[in-house]
Amino acid sequence: MLVSRQLRKSNVIEYLLYMWQVEDLLRGVQLDADALAQKVLYNAAIPQETAVAWKEWYRGLADMMRLEGVTDRGHLGMNNNLLQEVADVHKHLLDLEAMEEYKDKYYKALSFIVEFRAKSGKKDCSEIESCLDFMYEIWLLKLQKREILEQTQKVIDAISGMLSMLAGYFVQYENGELDFDSLE
DSSP, rough: OHHHHHHHHOHHHHHHHHHHHHHHHHHHTOOOOOHHHHHHHHOOOOHHHHHHHHHHHHHHHHHHHHHOOOSSOOOHHHHHHHHHHHHHHHHHHHOOTTOHHHHHHHHHHHHHHHHHHHHHHTSSOOOOHHHHHHHHHHHHHHHOOOOHHHHHHHHHHHHHHHHHHHHHHHHHHHHHHHOHHHHO
């Protein structure tokens, strides 16, 4: 809850990945917010009121997941809407001549994005969603303590470099510091 607020303000990419993780954690406990809170907050040295707030946050997310029909897979509408906003910013950046550094990062990652999309079978999603899917899968591999091959690390570096720059531009966009019209 506190983590999500901080990430939402500072790094939209990490925020979305975090929210996907919370969705999966809730699925892992059959949307039982109390069970998740107990697992996550077990032995945490936090005030009781903070623990109650976390439980309520989990309960609210679980209720939304039920209402939106994403109890087995998929993402909450609020996360999908934000992802679409990020994808829109990405498209704007690619259209601007002044964004050569961003375009360079994008083109370094593009062949990897195309390859991952083909392997994942999710051809209808945005390039940014494909990148997030890839990074989420890498995170899962790391949790399982699986080896990351050198070639895979090159892909991680290319995609995360682009996403990191995109996250920075997104913060500027949301804060009104990035005006696409003035950069054309």
